[in-house]
Amino acid sequence: MSLNTTRLVVAADEDGGWDYGTDRGPYSSFHLANGAKYCVYNNRLMPVTQKIDRIDGYWALRQKVALFDTGERPIEIKGPEAEKLANKVFTRNISNLKPGRAAYSLLCYPNGTLLCDGVLLRFAADHFWFVQADGPVFSWLIAQSEGLDVKISDPRSWVAQVQGPASLDILNELVDGGIPDDFKYFAVRRARIKGQNVVITRTGWTNELGFEFYTLPDEPGYDGEALWGAVLEAGRLHGLQVSGLDSMEIRRIEAGILNNGSDFDNSFTPFDAGLGAYVDFSKDHFIGRSALETASREPRLIGLISKSGEPLRQSHVTANGKVLGFVTAAAYSPYLDAGIAIVRLNEPIDEDRRVTVTGRDLKPHAAVLSNLPLYDKEKKIPRGLAVDIPERPPVALRTPVSLPILE
Secondary structure, three states, rough: OOOOOOOOOOOOOOOOOOOOOOOOOOOOOHHHHOOOOOEEEOOEEEEOOOOOOHHHHHHHHOOOOOEEEEEEEEOOOOOOHOOOOOOHOOOOHHHHHHOOOOEEEEEEEEOOOOOEEEEEEEEEOHHHHHHHHOOOOHHHHHOOOOOOOEEEEOOOOOOEEOOOOOOOHHHHHHHOOOOOOOOOOOOEEEEEEEEEEEEEEEOOOOOOEEEEEEOOOOOOOOOHHHHHHHHHHHHOOOOOOOOHHHHHHHHHHOOOOOEEEEOOOOOOOOOOOHHHHHOEEEEEOOOHHHHHHHOOOOOOOEEEOOOOOOEEEOEEEEEOEEEEEEEEEEEEEEOOEEEEEEEEEOOOOOOEEEEEEEEEEOOOEEEEOOOOOOOOOOOOOOOOOOOOOOOOOOOOOOOOOOOOOOO
């Protein structure tokens, strides 16, 4: 495993170049002026950094509200046999998903390994959007829809997230008529913002209270820049900060929210990834069912906390000279005042264990494996059931704690 401390990001400008097929999105002008750097996600430029420091962005998210421009790609599934296709390709029972609701959903290959994950939105009995992570979902759905009365299309929608304790206050001011009725966790609604139609959902990638809004570029009155400006204006008095994915990354690791292609990939089953709750064997058939019926049920992803340093991504995790696995994602948690990580294990481990991990300083650090999420294990924060706002220390401590190295 290479001890590589760099990451791949790109810059963008207004000049032409060899970027054919890469979508800059409706908020690109703002990001260019704000000094954003990007990664490419679903053939879209997704801002990894903004002008704000990642730690300041993290505390904006935890204490007030943060706005993130994310790169998930909605795919439309519509037609008389839309539900039939959805039950074929997704591991959960889609017949139980009511219109106006969303559900975290998985797609598997026939051998039971994961193709992609995302959030399935149901607008009507015959109308869905699948908001996918990065992966070959569009072509997969086209292939699997052969012979079915269903259309797979690209609504060209762009997704952004407003997350944090003040997020629903902003939504109430932003949306015509205020927050829709019964807008509970994982609700889906159409709404109007400053004269243009949008889709809003009570979802996010931070495990904080929040919502997402989706553009509808084919409907009358669409103006992406005006929509972004309206969100900024509504958030101004609430302390809203436009933050980069680097600050979201800290929070999603704390929350145990997984990234397709790094935390898990097509060598993992849902059970390996700890996502067995989203596999429903009550359905007669779905792609991968036969393989999953006999697959191991023990997860191979776990959290890690190191009080003495920030783990290095892709570094080995060891105990008593044995390599247990490697780090797939890592950060410094200002809330826990510790290095945190998600670890892919070679074999399942059924208890907390003291280990050693390489830090970003390339030195060994003592750490403890811990089940995910690292806190708020019942997910009370995004449901609005836990409203305590954490205090920010005057200075990030990063106090080294002397723990013995095991080897």
